[in-house]
Amino acid sequence: MLVIHTADIHIGVENYSRPDPESRTSSRLQDFLTSFDELVDYAITEKADLVLVCGDAYKSRNPTQTHQREFVKRISKLAQKGIQVFLLAGNHDSPNVPGPATTLDIFSTLEIENVHVASELKTEVIKTPNGNIQIISLPWIRKGDFMSLLEYTQLSNENLNKAIEEKLIADLNKEIGNLDSSLPSILASHVSVDLAKTSSEKSMTLGKDYILPTKSLANKKLDYVALGHVHRHQVLNDDPPVVYSGSLERIDFGEEKDSKGFCAITISTGIGDRNRIESYKFVEVKARRFKTISIVIEDEDEYPNDKILSEIEKHEIKNAIVQVIVEVHASRYREIS
Structure with missing residues (x-):
């Protein structure tokens, strides 16, 4: 089974752009779409079974009609080829408050075949041409969801982050405990992890958001942990692989020296296999220098x-x-x- 892992596509980032006379959009929009096209073409050519988009499809939680059209066009191209597409909600995809739709909910509303959307912690079994696979989704969790609960209202920011981390780890362990050991399993998450480095070489622990320990994700009942949120590609753990795919395009000069691309993982679907990862590689795209x-x-x-x-x-x-x-x-x- 071939799985493609990407994240932080950020369609709509248009800094350093100029008008593109051919498309009548911004030149930077075309950059982001061109890099995304490289992934789409690779997935189709290599006959991928599953494409994971681990959060932040767009720059804004209110993308323009043009941005939506261009993203949907590429997701539909994959789905029409029989490739399963798993879309996870990131912080840029989600509204500030509960209730309003995420930028991805339209796919579920239209019931587009072969496209799966996850905006809450859950486990889903996805059927692919080469067998079934379990995906635990851990999307971006808004701190406001916790702050509105009585038991969290009086906590300092530090203690609130600690409470969120403990709650997420406990809930995640429950999902992992319910996995079917006969099927391959992936955790897809949009989250900050303690060992991650940003493109400016700063540790993620310097931020103000909750941060999950890498060891809490590196559960050996999982075959692969696909992460989004940090734009720099990095492998935080080997067994199982805990991986940030990084973004497909450079957002700003802080990412000047970063390689940009996506991950291609071959996973065995054999029932008795203990180590199901057969191959892993980072596929670099021709991002704008x-x-x-x-x-x-x-x-x-x-x-x-x-x-x-x-x-x-x-x-x-x-x-x-x-x-x-x-x-x-x-x-x-x-x-x-």
């Missing part, structure tokens, strides 16, 4: 503009998004135009 050029204007540089242009020419910047950082004494900044 980001390039930072740093230039220092020294006192002896007579013509700052000429030096800046000369330094830029030393770099390959074609088709890249470039930022130029110039360090110059305050007394000379007016010489730069």
Whole structure:
């Protein structure tokens, strides 16, 4: 069984963009769609059984009609090929308060064949051409859902995070305990995990959100743990693999040096198999390059503009998004135009 794992597609991110005359949309929208197309084409060519989208399909919880059309077009293309598509709600997909729909609920409402949506902690058995697989979904959980409950209202932020973590771990362990050991199983989650590193090399423990320990997810009753939320691809545990696929496109210059792509996992569906992961690889996509050029204007540089242009020419910047950082004494900044 071939499983494709991706997350944080973020259709709608349009920073550093310009109008695209052909599509009449932004150039950055086209970047994100092109990278997504690489995944779709790979899944179809390689005859994938299942595509996991582990949260944040869109940038906004209120995507435009164009953003919805382009995302649905690609999900439908996969589903029409008989590929099962599992869509997990992330923080960008979910409303701030309970009640309103997530950006993904339309798929369930329309009952689109081969598309599964998860916006709560549950286990679902999905039938694929190469056998059944169990998926435990742990979507983004809003802190507001807990803060509205009487038992949590008086807690400090630190203690609230601790209470949420304990509750989620307990509920998750119940789901894991009810798994059918004869079937392969995946945990799909959009969450912060303690061992994760962001693209700026900062530990996830520096944030204000609840953070789950990696060890709480790395249960050996699971064959693979597919994570979303952190944009940097990383493997946090080997047995079972606990993996952030990372995003398909660079969001900003903090991700300049990150490789972008998706994960392809081959899983055995044999009843007696203990270690079902047959192969795992990260498939890199041709994401738009980001390039930072740093230039220092020294006192002896007579013509700052000429030096800046000369330094830029030393770099390959074609088709890249470039930022130029110039360090110059305050007394000379007016010489730069």
